[in-house]
Amino acid sequence: MRVPMRVPMHVLILGGTTEARALAGLLHGQGGQSGAVRVTSSLAGRVAAPKLPPGEVRIGGFGGAEGLTGWLRAHQVDAVIDATHPFAGTISFSAAYAAEKAHVPLLALRRPGWAPVAGDDWHPAGSLEEAASLVDALGERVFLTTGRMGLSAFAACTSWFLVRSVDAPEPPAPARMEVLLDRGPFTLEGERDILRRHAVDVLVTKDSGGEATAPKLRAAREASLPVVIVRRPPVPEGVPVASTPPEAAAWVANLAA
Incomplete structure (x- = not known):
C-alpha cells in the first residue's frame, strides 16, 4: 500500500559513505530551495571523527531490524536510502525488513564494483x-x-x-x-x-x-x-539499486511527485 508523502518529505539516509554525504547535500539543497525534503543521515558511529553530511544527523545503531522499524514509524520517515558501505551487510538486511514492515519505500545506493583489466x-x-x-x-x-x-x-x-x-x-x-x-x-x-x-x-x-x-x-x-x-555481499532481494547520488536524488524526486 502506497503511503501518502508528507511535506516536507522525510528521507532517512543510512551510511557515512562519500556517496551518502553527496546525496545528503543534493537532497538538503532541494529542501532549502523548496521545503520539500527533510534529510536525516544515520551514521553507525564506528569512526571516531566522521565527516558529517549536511542536514540532520544521528549517530549509533537502532537496536536491530525491529528497532529501525520503530524509528521509521516514530519519526514519520517517508523514504529510506541505504547508502552504507557495500560490505555493511547486516544494516542492509535490517533496512529491507524495516522498510517492508513500516510500508516505506527503500532504495540501495551502491557505487559500482571494480573490474580487472589487462595486467591484473x-x-x-x-x-x-x-x-x-x-x-x-x-x-x-x-x-x-x-x-x-x-x-x-x-x-x-x-x-x-x-x-x-x-x-x-x-x-x-x-x-x-x-x-x-x-x-x-x-x-x-x-x-x-x-x-x-x-x-x-x-x-x-x-x-x-x-x-x-x-x-x-x-x-x-x-x-x-x-x-x-x-567479493561484496549482494543487495537484499527486491531492493532497487542506484549507482550514483544523482540517480538516488531523482528517485526521491519521483516519489515526491
Missing part, C-alpha cells in the same frame, strides 16, 4: 576468512586495506602485515603487524610509495568500488603484485 593478477575471495587462507601462499609482506573490522580473520597468518585503517585496530590481529592510520582519497604516487617503502608483495582489499581507494589497484598492477579481492 586478482585472486577473488568470498569472505575475509577465505582471503586470509590465500595470503601466506601469495607473499610474505601484505598490504591489508580491508579496515580494522574483521582483522581477526588474519590473526593466524604468518605473513607480515601493513594494516591501513582510519582508526587504530584492536586485537585479535596478526602477530607481525604495522599500522598505518590514514583516510582516503589516496593518490597513485602515494600508493606506489607505500608498496616500495614497505616491500609489499601482495595486496588485500575489499571490492569497495569508487575512485577514492582505486589507485592501490593500479599501483599493484604496475608492480605485478597479486591482489586478493573480497
Whole structure:
C-alpha cells in the first residue's frame, strides 16, 4: 500500500559513505530551495571523527531490524536510502525488513564494483576468512586495506602485515603487524610509495568500488603484485539499486511527485 508523502518529505539516509554525504547535500539543497525534503543521515558511529553530511544527523545503531522499524514509524520517515558501505551487510538486511514492515519505500545506493583489466593478477575471495587462507601462499609482506573490522580473520597468518585503517585496530590481529592510520582519497604516487617503502608483495582489499581507494589497484598492477579481492555481499532481494547520488536524488524526486 502506497503511503501518502508528507511535506516536507522525510528521507532517512543510512551510511557515512562519500556517496551518502553527496546525496545528503543534493537532497538538503532541494529542501532549502523548496521545503520539500527533510534529510536525516544515520551514521553507525564506528569512526571516531566522521565527516558529517549536511542536514540532520544521528549517530549509533537502532537496536536491530525491529528497532529501525520503530524509528521509521516514530519519526514519520517517508523514504529510506541505504547508502552504507557495500560490505555493511547486516544494516542492509535490517533496512529491507524495516522498510517492508513500516510500508516505506527503500532504495540501495551502491557505487559500482571494480573490474580487472589487462595486467591484473586478482585472486577473488568470498569472505575475509577465505582471503586470509590465500595470503601466506601469495607473499610474505601484505598490504591489508580491508579496515580494522574483521582483522581477526588474519590473526593466524604468518605473513607480515601493513594494516591501513582510519582508526587504530584492536586485537585479535596478526602477530607481525604495522599500522598505518590514514583516510582516503589516496593518490597513485602515494600508493606506489607505500608498496616500495614497505616491500609489499601482495595486496588485500575489499571490492569497495569508487575512485577514492582505486589507485592501490593500479599501483599493484604496475608492480605485478597479486591482489586478493573480497567479493561484496549482494543487495537484499527486491531492493532497487542506484549507482550514483544523482540517480538516488531523482528517485526521491519521483516519489515526491
